[in-house]
Amino acid sequence: MTVFWIIAGLVFVALAPVISLRPSLRQRRIVALRTRARELGFRVEVNPPGVARPEHGDLLAYRLHYPKASAGPEIRWTRETQTCEMEKGMDADDQQAVHALIESLPEDALALTSGTATLTLWWQERLGLPEFDQLAEGMDALRHQLAGKRRRNIRE
Template identity: 30%
Template sequence: MSTWLIVVLIFAAVLSPIAWIVPSRRQRYQMHLRKIALHAGIRVRIETFELLGTKNSAIAYRVMREADDKGPVHRFRLGHCARLDKEEIQYRGDEFVSGWVWLEAPSPALDDGQEASLKTLLKVLPEDTLIFEAGTAALTLWWRENGTPEQVEALAVQLAELNV
């Protein structure tokens, strides 16, 4: 009887590290979303962003801007109040749209058409979006990947159509 117990314990000791390597259901779903994003032209990376001196980790979905675009490049950052701690972003009532505040105001300023386009995008972004950022080279969405494949596919189209 003790021989069988020893064999079972050895077998369990050998198999337990293998169980740690197998991705969880959540990790497999994230890999699926990332594949969809990559096929849609979105670069996906796990990165840290800085918010008032603290570093936070999130998934960055990034669409590169066209280099031959002749218009002015706007730079800004918007934070989603529901996902970020309101005290952390020093909520001052400067909401752009409901639930979204400027972390870094646009430079140069957006015209009315660009503001309308941005407002439309912010209303349809996934609920777990943390920050939306526009830089000189890319548009970046920082989020927790709790969306659906349909949202990721739509996101690629929406970011490509955004004219900021």
């Protein structure tokens, strides 16, 4: 009987590292979320957004690219300041669409930016797949609405 317990203990010690390497439920949820984001056309990156970093967890950039010939307008919203800076001369419909998306952002979203190439959401990935699909649909609709609406400053 003692030999059995020794063998069982050795097997447990040998398998412990393998068991601890298995991804947690949170890690599997995040992998599924990032895979779904890539399927929907997002590029997921870890880049500092220029806003305050969260105390716990990572802050990732989910980017949707504007079509090459259609640059987007400059937009910057941060949860920290609760202000949205937009390019001057934006249509009222476009401004309303931006504010509607901001209202629908999850609590862990820290910034939403738009530039010539991308519409980017900075957040901590705490949504489930169904909620993310709704968010992605809203971001994609806004991207299509804003594509090609970049205003050029003429100061020469």
